[in-house]
Amino acid sequence: MMLTATAVALLCIQSLFVAAMLTGIYSLLSAALFVLLDAVDVAFTEAAVGAGITTVLFLGMLARIPSRPEQYRKLHLRVGPMLAVLITGAALIYATHDMPAFGDPKAPANVHVAPRYINDSAREVGPPNIVTSVLASYRGYDTLGEVTVIFTAGVGVLLLLGHRRRREDRDAP
Amino acid sequence: MSWLVHYNYWIVIVLMMIGLYLVMARHILPRKIIGLNVFQTSVFVLFISMGAVNDASAPILAEGITQYANPLPHVLILTAIVVGVSTTSLALALIVRINEAYGTIDEERIHQIDEED
Numbered sequence: 001m002m003l004t005a006t007a008v009a010l011l012c013i014q015s016l017f018v019a020a021m022l023t024g025i026y027s028l029l030s031a032a033l034f035v036l037l038d039a040v041d042v043a044f045t046e047a048a049v050g051a052g053i054t055t056v057l058f059l060g061m062l063a064r065i066p067s068r069p070e071q072y073r074k075l076h077l078r079v080g081p082m083l084a085v086l087i088t089g090a091a092l093i094y095a096t097h098d099m100p101a102f103g104d105p106k107a108p109a110n111v112h113v114a115p116r117y118i119n120d121s122a123r124e125v126g127p128p129n130i131v132t133s134v135l136a137s138y139r140g141y142d143t144l145g146e147v148t149v150i151f152t153a154g155v156g157v158l159l160l161l162g163h164r165r166r167r168e169d170r171d172a173p
Numbered sequence: 174m175s176w177l178v179h180y181n182y183w184i185v186i187v188l189m190m191i192g193l194y195l196v197m198a199r200h201i202l203p204r205k206i207i208g209l210n211v212f213q214t215s216v217f218v219l220f221i222s223m224g225a226v227n228d229a230s231a232p233i234l235a236e237g238i239t240q241y242a243n244p245l246p247h248v249l250i251l252t253a254i255v256v257g258v259s260t261t262s263l264a265l266a267l268i269v270r271i272n273e274a275y276g277t278i279d280e281e282r283i284h285q286i287d288e289e290d
Contacts, residue, residue, distance in 0.1 A: 096183065
């Protein structure tokens with residue numbers, strides 16, 4: 001509920017700084033939700049990376065962008081996107097009637113490969129934390145791909161922002 | 174209460190639509206990125222709530238526990254969170270760069286400037 005309230009506040013807030021702070025609060029609340037849903041690993045990643053690093057990145061960006069009056073212009077409701085969003089939302093809610101019930105142990109997602117991980121990972125991999133076993137062993141290629149994405153994003157950010165600094169150095173003398 | 178069993182999906186859909194609306198309706202670029210973040214987190218909640226099992230414990234093996242939550246969505250979302258932060262950082266760097274090139278972060282102003290040239 002608080003998560004939804006924060007998201008609604010994000011709709012109405014005008015100042016970009018307040019919006020950035022609310023994004024951090026939103027991430028932290030979702031981390032609390034993940035704890036309630038038994039996903040402790042996801043919760044601390046979300047709290048550290050989602051709430052921490054993303055907020056710092058937003059503040060870094062805001063520091064580099066001069067504050068302008070246009071950022072504080074009144075936000076008005078736009079009919080076209082609102083209509084599209086309402087129709088999509090209604091269709092999605094209609095579709096949920098075919099989904100398995102919340103917390104159902106017999107849901108298709110919970111009977112396929114998960115029992116294998118739960119029953120055999122201690123013998124096959126070792127650590128008591130099943131998430132660690134799956135992340136590092138069974139789905140190690142996913143993690144390798146993740147590292148590739150981080151590397152690419154890091155190179156991209158450096159290319160985008162390092163460019164200006166080099167030009168200033170050249171112009172200075 | 175049988176009609177309430179899908180409430181987790183409804184919360185996810187509300188969050189998702191708020192994110193979608195922010196992306197579609199706002200033309201200040203950082204607001205679009207915030208919308209993307211909201212959308213992204215709603216997908217995280219969708220996956221984790223699908224992996225949740227009634228009366229289950231966190232997927233850490235321990236004595237005396239028989240029911241664990243599904244660990245697979247947790248792994249996928251761990252990866253997704255980190256990838257999401259990478260894409261957000263790239264998007265924010267692009268905004269800084271756009272602000273240097275155009276002197277504005279308003280999408281409509283950028284289109285105007287493009288048409289004037």
